[in-house]
Amino acid sequence: MQIREELAKYCNKVYQSGFVAAYDGNLSARISENRILITPSAKSKGEIEPQDFLEIDLNGNLVNGIGKISTENKIHLLVYKRRKEINSVIHAHPTFATIIASSQVEVNQPILPEVLLTIGKIAKCEYATPSTEELPKTMLPFIDFANAFLLSNHGAVTISTSIKDAFYKMEKLEHFAKILFHLELLNKKTLISEQKIQELYAIAESTYNIKINENNRF
Numbered sequence: 001m002q003i004r005e006e007l008a009k010y011c012n013k014v015y016q017s018g019f020v021a022a023y024d025g026n027l028s029a030r031i032s033e034n035r036i037l038i039t040p041s042a043k044s045k046g047e048i049e050p051q052d053f054l055e056i057d058l059n060g061n062l063v064n065g066i067g068k069i070s071t072e073n074k075i076h077l078l079v080y081k082r083r084k085e086i087n088s089v090i091h092a093h094p095t096f097a098t099i100i101a102s103s104q105v106e107v108n109q110p111i112l113p114e115v116l117l118t119i120g121k122i123a124k125c126e127y128a129t130p131s132t133e134e135l136p137k138t139m140l141p142f143i144d145f146a147n148a149f150l151l152s153n154h155g156a157v158t159i160s161t162s163i164k165d166a167f168y169k170m171e172k173l174e175h176f177a178k179i180l181f182h183l184e185l186l187n188k189k190t191l192i193s194e195q196k197i198q199e200l201y202a203i204a205e206s207t208y209n210i211k212i213n214e215n216n217r218f
């Protein structure tokens with residue numbers, strides 16, 4: 001599938017999944033070392049079509065296309081500059097992820113094994129005004145290792161080597177946030193024991209070739 005078609009498909013899925021409201025959110029994909037395709041501003045992700053994406057360089061200059069670049073492009077540019085292996089960035093406002101991001105609930109709790117393995121440590125970034133230079137700066141302490149970011153009182157960012165996987169990381173993050181939200185309300189959660197976490201990490205390293213280090217260890 002052509003990259004524009006694929007990016008449009010996942011824009012539509014982000015909207016249909018309820019991860020954004022109205023014109024919110026922005027998605028991008030790397031098309032070469034220094035070029036990306038990104039969503040235009042003020043267009044619903046549910047109505048995006050392949051020809052709508054704007055091609056920009058990593059300094060934020062418009063290279064190809066007509067329209068206004070998404071105002072949160074600075075988040076995307078930071079990720080692509082700092083993480084050469086990353087090919088897609090999704091920023092959305094999923095309900096439960098945004099609730100947890102706007103609360104004092106500790107997000108990195110050993111509750112679901114697959115979250116430990118597929119997302120790893122979730123970055124909880126301090127609040128900054130949307131669309132400013134300050135917002136990507138809040139991601140800096142985590143940028144070299146995290147694949148999922150909660151932006152305080154705002155939303156979430158997921159990044160990956162592919163558009164599809166960045167979307168599934170967002171879906172997984174939202175699913176986990178929903179479970180965490182209800183567990184906190186229930187006030188009777190149980191956590192995976194330290195011994196079982198170590199077993200999980202052993203499987204992760206031997207079977208899934210995931211390197212466990214201080215950046216993703218709970």
Ligand SMILES: [Zn+2]
Pocket residue numbers: 024025072091092093130154155
């Ligand atoms: Zn936002």
